[in-house]
Structure formats: C-alpha cells, structure tokens
Amino acid sequence: MKPITEAEWTKRPDLPTLIAALGADECRYVGGCVRDALMGIEAHDVDLATRHAPSEVVLRLKDAGIRTVPTGIEHGTVTAVLDSGPVEVTTLRKDVATDGRRATVAFATGWKDDAARRDFTINALYAHPETFEVSDYFGGLDDLAARRVRFIGDAHERIREDHLRILRYFRFHARFGSEPANEEAVAACRELAPTLKGLSRERVGWELQNLLALPDPSPTIARMAELGVLAVVLPETGGVQVNRLARLVTAEREAGIEPDAIRRLASLLPPDPSCAEQVASRLRLSNAQKKRIKLDAARTEADTANPRALAYREGIEIARDRLLLLDASVSDLRGWDVPALPLKGGEIVAAGVCAGPQVAKVLRTVESRWIDEGFPDEVRTREIMAEEVANLA
Known part of the structure; x- marks a missing residue:
C-alpha cells in the first residue's frame, strides 16, 4: 500500500490551519480519503472525524477565521469552507436505534465506537492528521491489501441497520473487491434483498448510478441478477439486458x-420508451436524465443505417448512445460536428414560392435530400432547392 503522505490532498496548504483549530489529537482523517490514499487513488473528498461537539467545532473554526456551513449539523456534520476545497468535519457518533432507512445517533468520544457504526472495514480507517499513523479497529488494512470488501461485524446486522448497504456492498466490491467475494456478505445481501423496497427511490437511484458509472460494473450487475438483488430495484431487466451491459462496456472501451x-x-x-419513463420516474432521475433515457430506449435497428443522419435528428449524444446500445460503430461521429441546414425559408420565398405551407414543404424536402446526400455545402443545397421549386411548377 502507498504512504498516505503521497496523496495530493494531504498537501493542501490550508489543512494545517484547520487541524490546528480542532487540535491534532482531537481529530482524524477518516473513510474514503484514507482508503484511497493507501491505494494510490486520488480522493475527491476529505473528511475529518472529531471528538468535539458540532457547536464546539463551529466556535473553534470561527476563531480561526474559517467559515462553516451546517450541512448536517443535526447528525454532527459541519462543512469547513477552505480555499482548497470543503472538508466535512463530523463529531464521533454511535447508533442508538436504526430501522433500515435512518438511524438515531448519539455523539461519542471513542474512535472505535465511531468505527463500529460504519459499513465496511476498509471504510473504518482513521489517520492522525500530523503523523498519518493509521488506526484500524476491524482489520480494514488486511482487507484492503487483499482487496476484500467485508462488513464490520455481522453482515446481516449491518444491512438491517441500513438497507442501502446492500447496494453499497456491490458498488464497493465492483470498485475494490476481488474474487471470490466474501461469502457472508453475499449471503446477507441475497437474503435481505427484499428490504430494498422500503428505501427512498432517490437513494436507490443515486447508488445505482454510482455503481453503473464505474469502469466495468457488468460482472457485479450480473451477480446482482443471479442473487435476485437486481430484480428488486430494477424489475424491468432480465438476462438479455444484463448481457447487453457487458457488450456496451466493451464497445465503450474500444471506442475510447x-x-x-x-x-x-x-x-x-x-x-x-414507456418502460424507460417508468424507471426514470421511480428512480427520481432528473428531467434531463429522464429525457435522455427515453430517447435511448427509442432505438431501432434502422438507426444504424446512417449514423450522421441520426445525429442530425437526435444530437450527437443520443446518436452515440443508440449506436453503442445497438452494437454498431460510432466511427462516423468521431470528430464530426452536426451541421446546420444552410437554407432559410425566406430564400425559398425569394425563389418564387408563395409564403405558406408550400414553403414548409419545400424546406422539408430539401432538408431530407440534403441529409441523404451527406450534408453537402451551400452551393449544392441551393441547387437542390432550385430543383424542388421547379417541381412545383
């Protein structure tokens, strides 16, 4: 594993001021930033755990001239706003009660108490902010070295505390895990998969998107299908569709x-498209995402006949999506910008066509021929217009 000090985030110039304000022995770097640094992966977020209560954190950072935002203060989280980027500072916690969807927590003073309420051993690593010595209470370092994703304690209990941990398990296994997967974790996910139905749609949609955005989630998605997990969150899918994801990942990679x-x-x-709309609504996708997935779902084999014509009608993004989903080449779109028809209705009127429906008809016909001829230049476009105007006579 890599020394944590090689991570770029550890060199942020304003972190020492933050650490001094909290006291080096009263806080620890925790979670993803520590895990990723040990693996030589650059972390996007930096998180600190601290013994201080949230109100004390706010006062200390105010005295140090650091602005704070109470992003989750009821759960103990305050965001320190630094020039080099935000840092979430969270008071040590322990679970008091859980129902699978949310937890009631109490503030704690022990690092191990805080670690015990986390999901996986590789996410329960704490680093001293000055020495970068790692505190590991549940074997996370060994699991990280073995690329093993393992729940802290009993897997069934961890999932019953928060049902979303089923999807998180598969996402983390896709990103960090190796084969064979942890048997206890897989068995718990299979047994408790129906509990995912009780989660908010936004949480499920967000976690599913995070999984699908990884370099190659197809083996993990296939396993989720085998275990019956995928059918709970995405009942519209099936074996054929799961296989299509693997082909898509390969096509994306080959096309760069x-x-x-x-x-x-x-x-x-x-x-x-109607199925895609239902899924998008259930997963609470954004309007832009909903529109895109519906257009992707409208794909037909006819789309592959003329990729540039498809891109002209639907835009480069949708055309690229459809071609990849149809196992077709996207080479015709590489480095190509969608052109604009070099003709306006006024030019058709100037050519002798009375304003009205006839102008629109000529414009549509010219555009169709222009597309079929491969988007010729302005001179050829006017020749096409002249031919169509002559046909009206």
Missing part, C-alpha cells in the same frame, strides 16, 4: 468513450 451511468442504465432496459 467514457463510462456513462444513464447510457448503461438504458442498456439494462428493453428498447421501450
């Missing part, structure tokens, strides 16, 4: 196209 969660979600659904 970045992974995209919505395109991959579309691959798991049948080519049916």
